Amino acid sequence: MNFFDEVAGTWHKTSRCDEAKVASLLAILQLKPGETVLDVGTGTGVMLPFIRERVGAHVPIVAVDSSEKMLREALVCCxxxxxxxxxxxxxxxxxxxxxxxxxxYSVFPHFRYPVGTIFKLVTDNLHSDGRLLIAHAQGRQHLNAVHRRLSNRVFSRPLLPVVEQVEEFVRVGLAVQSFGESDESYYILVRRGGCCAGRSSQ
Ligand SMILES: C[S@@+](CC[C@H](N)C(=O)[O-])C[C@H]1O[C@@H](n2cnc3c(N)ncnc32)[C@H](O)[C@@H]1O
Known part of the structure; x- marks a missing residue:
């Protein structure tokens, strides 16, 4: 069985969500009232209330996941x-x-084709001037260690140092607006039709 199908029933209990960290990561995306959002790898939908709070009531949000059981849990909670x-x-x-x-949020290491997949999402699914945020509320080394421990159960690639990942994106023509990593977080903000990468110490 797919790892995420297997853990879907207990995901809410086992995955902690630090609201302050989530808020500071979401601030990078600068969601405004009325903006439409695609939540990729929504899992049990942990990010949905945070997104809703920012875009306002009745604005459509699309939540996508490849795991049937994660989506079933999300439907129950949402x-x-x-x-x-x-x-x-x-x-x-x-x-x-x-x-x-x-x-x-917390999905990028599970992509087999990280650059191609991000390129496709940006070109196919963002409005001109839209933004795409890759975000983690844990540091790279911690995440890579967790994924190493689970390597016989779920596919993941080690997260690259953020500068190296940004270089890979820029090489294919993606416009990285800002990026940063610390022991506590990792993020890359890509803009469709934007330019200029700037590093943050966050
Ligand atoms: C680590 S979980 C994170 C879930 C949620 N974002 C959270 O923070 O609780 C990663 C999720 O991404 C989904 N996922 C992984 N690869 C995917 C893909 N290629 N397409 C869609 N969803 C994917 C998994 O099924 C899983 O639900």
Whole structure:
């Protein structure tokens, strides 16, 4: 069975969500009221209330995940008629629709084709001037150690130092607006049609 299907029932209990960290990561995306959001790798939907709080009521949010069981848990927890759940593997499938913002929270290391997948999401699914945020509320070394321990159960690639990952993105023509990593977090903000990478010490 797919690892995330296996753990879906207990994900809420086992994965801690630090609201202050999430808030500071989401601040980088600068969501505004009325903006549409695609939440990639939504899992049980932990980010949905945070997104809703920022974009306001009744604004459509699309939450996508490749795990049937994660989505089932998300449906049980989410009492929001304007969240649309989609089962899809974003690496293999093309998603419909364009959004003001795309969030990838705690999912990027599980991509087999990280650069191609981000390129596809940016070109196919962002409005011109939209933003895509890769975000983690833990540091790279901690995450890589966790993923090493789980390597016989779930596919993951080690996160690269953020500067190296940004270089890979820039090489294919992606516009990285800002990036940063610390012992506590990791993020890269990509803008469609933007320019200029600036590093943060966050
Ligand atoms: C570590 S969990 C994080 C879930 C959620 N974002 C959270 O923070 O609780 C990663 C999620 O990404 C999903 N996922 C992994 N690869 C995916 C892909 N290629 N397409 C869609 N979802 C994917 C998994 O099924 C899983 O639910």
């Amino acid at each position: 009492d929001d008629a304007d969240v649309h759940f989609v089962k899809a593997d974003v690496e293999r499938e093309r998603l419909a629709g364009r959004f003001d913002a795309i969030l990838l």
